[in-house]
Amino acid sequence: MNVLFYIAAAVAVICTIMVITNYNAVHALLYLIVSLLSVALIFFLLGAPFAAALEVIVYAGAIMVLFVFVVMMLNPESQTIRSPKQLLHPWMWFGPAVPAAILLGELIYVLTAGSSTFPVNAGVGPHALSRTLFGPYVLGVELASILLMTGLVGAYHLARPEAFRAPEGDDR
């Protein structure tokens, strides 16, 4: 069963290389989503199913949507002048689709292999995790909530439209 881990690891490394070598920001985001999904599969194989679910929901879901929103808002000039025919070229979606199909095959195999090969209760489940999280680590939860509140206020303050006006004495 270790071969599942090595396939997912290879997919993660290849997709990460494609992220840092890609010119197009949206294509890089697509590859990064596939890389995060393969890392989520590795989390599941490492006995952390709750962390795997959070990886898909928070990283591949919420944080990547934030990146897509910002790329769509800024919309660099190099993308606007390209024709839709060029953007919908088969090679554009073929690259991320192949590793995503490999991951889907692994997922179907894990789901159909039965609970004897992949016991769901192996590793640390959500129950033991939350018992420890809200026991000895409750101070860390409070600190994380303060950090998220600070991030909310800071992002609102930095991104509001009035802040885009250059301050007095700015020569740019």
Place this chain on the structure above:
Amino acid sequence: MITIPTAHALVLAGVLFLLGLMGVIVRRNIIFILLGLEIMLNASGLAFIAAGFHWGRPDGQIMFLFILAMAAAEVSVGLALVLQLYHRIHTLDADQADKMRG
């Protein structure tokens, strides 16, 4: 039953971290610099999960939860700064933000 060597998972985390670091150093587009930071944070979370798997303790996953919250806060503030920078210097090139002669 799955018996993944912890060393291999840690090597994978190190490779992903180095790839993210290369992205931060090589790329000049500020969006790609933030993407490299995300890759590095994710790789460190993978290292924590692998360590928690090695000892069969939930502490590694708890550290991953904290890294997750920190990454969400970091990326929201970072993308707000990207918007601010783009409206000031009208480019995403990090080298153009050299007003302080850094």
